[in-house]
Amino acid sequence: MVVFNMTPEPKEIGHQVKFSKSLIGLFKRGCWEIPEIMGSSCMALIGIGLGIAGVYKYYKEDGDNKEYKQTYLIVRPSDPRASKIINPSYTEYKC
Structure with a gap:
């Protein structure tokens, strides 16, 4: 008696590529x-x-402190930012 396998084998169509299960x-x-x-x-x-x-x-190079700005900023000499100003213009105001 001859027994035939009733489930057909899947045919390979095209190029089969297998990849590993890792990342x-x-x-x-x-x-x-x-x-x-x-x-x-x-x-x-x-x-x-x-x-x-x-x-x-x-931010490391203090990028917000530009030499030429669109608006003027008046800083008092006692302000801690005064030491960071590049090329300051000193003006004596007499009131």
Whole structure:
């Protein structure tokens, strides 16, 4: 008596790619399936990193203290900000 297997074997159609179950495998699978989204996500992360670095440098170098401003600022000599002013113009006011 001959017994036939009634469940057909799945046929492989196209190119089958297997990825590992790790985080790197997930990244590789994402690059394989949705490269546009993975590429734009990487560029967004790079942009966020550069933005954070730029803001950090701006505040580290006291970026709000500019030599030439649109409006004038009068600072008393006893103010702690007076020592940070770049190229001050001293004026004697006589009241």
